[in-house]
Amino acid sequence: MSQSLLDGQAEAAPGPARPLDPRTPSPAGRVTGLRQALRFVLRRPGLLLSVVVLVLVVLAAFRPELFTSQDPLKGVPSQNFRGPSGSHWFGTDELGRDVFSRVVHGAQLSLKATLIAVLVAFVVGGLLGVVAGFTGRWVDDVLMRFVDILLSIPALFLSLAMVTALGYGTVKVAVAVGIASVASFARVARAEVLRVRQAVFVEAARSSGARWYSMLARHVLPNAAGPVVVLATLDLGSSILAVSALSFLGYGAPPPAPEWGTLISDGRNYLSNAWWLTALPGLAVAATVLATNRVARALDGERGRRP
């Protein structure tokens, strides 16, 4: 979260305006673009690995039965505290439940929470930013001061305050995390709208008599969306971390649910005799975040390089 906060400020800093490229790619250009993108990924082993990890995580979220046939909730008490082995890749927990299957099934909860968080931040923040940037004047002042205030409260504290008010649960935690990163989205969206609004083709549209809503929908939004979408991908990684931190603290889904943060905090009680209960689920979280961040950085770099 705080990382995106920094990004947001970097974006908001006044700098040389990037020139706009209103050309739309032709169908042929799109095919070569796809081939180029493929070559770009294949040339970078780290990026390729990240894409593979992400695909696996998304698959695990939608079709957990592809990865494991074991029930994440049903344990075999006689087989508790087994270390990682061929039949139990991540070992078993205190009730004899298969930890790998719990991690795989947990992907769904954690991914859902992450997507909700990013969506809340994207929609609320984007809306604030677009309204502020497009309306200007006192509306802009009021909205952006409000955003400054959100930025001055440390993200986790803001999330915790939201959790206190809303209560526990996966969705509520996700909303709380999303609200905490609204501010950076609002800043980037506003900066982009301001940049696009001054472009020649927007002026041309206005002078040829376009209404404000068609100007907004046809010219400003499509051209301003890119950086905000990139910010959303950058925000995914930190949202996974924030959601899992809140569920580690015990504000997520109630106990039997295998949320990633909850898994790690459960394993905490058996740290001295069963290292795999914390180490391996944590590894899954870390790998997912690392992969997300790598892909997001690649997208960010792409945007930066293209004029």
Next chain:
Amino acid sequence: MRRYVIKRLAQAVGVLWAAYTVSFLVLDFLPGDPVSAMAGAGMDSGQVDPARIAALRHEYGFDKPVLAQYADHLGRALRGDFGDAVSTGRPVTATLADALPQTLRLTGAALLLAAVLGGGLAVLATYTSRRWLRQLLLSLPPLGVSVPTFWVGLLLVEAFSFRLHWFPAFGNDGLRGLVLPALTLAIPTGAQVAQVLAKSLLTALDQAYVETARAKGAGRWRVHLRHALRNASLPALTVVGLLVGQLIAGSVVVETVFSRDGLGRVTAAAVTAQDIPLVQGVVVFGALIFVSVNLIVDLVYPLLDPRIVVASDRRAGIA
């Protein structure tokens, strides 16, 4: 200069007031009714005594109109009175003040570690002429921001407390007990310091004055540290201001992992107990720390770079 200081101070006060208002709105008007939460604290839901609710409503002033409540609360908050914590009955301010020293020690140590580790990494990565070492060093910060802090903390406990028995696994005892939590807290922060510093160092090394210094025959280390690092540390300093807020918030997780007493534990307990006055106190306090550190950074800035004041007088600063 004086106008600059007064302006920044006024902005800081404005932001604090607004942070208080936002936390008031969030906590007092969102769905969860604070009073039934308070009255229900510690017992099963559904057993809440209506008389107790009415009494609590009156005690906390919830039976008054919203604006009157707000004015009343704000007036008391200005005098440093955030009410009493519901779960313990102690004043919020005293609870926070008691918890603060432990957390300041933790975050201070973590900030120091983050600056030393992150700064050292950035300097080394930009100094070395070995490609593999540079790539290895530069791949560490992205790793550092991607690992969950609580997981790192638990792994450190596992390795250094349970296997090697070098450091205690939990508690507040002395310096030895501080090492693992501070390291845990320092990792994401240090990684961000390293990222920012490495970037600005690379920019600085491309500047003409570095070329001049080299041409005059200054050694590589001297150019790197005296000329480039000095100028490159300004952006890193700005980030430190932002990171302090993150460190204070990070103490919630780290203190829970290591079972240390402090502000973070108080916060976690307050959220669990839905102790609204206490949570509000923590939020406003977090904003206070954030705003003061950034104020200090902003005031130190012109001393390091005299051009700042001129620039900020022209452009309205961002609080």
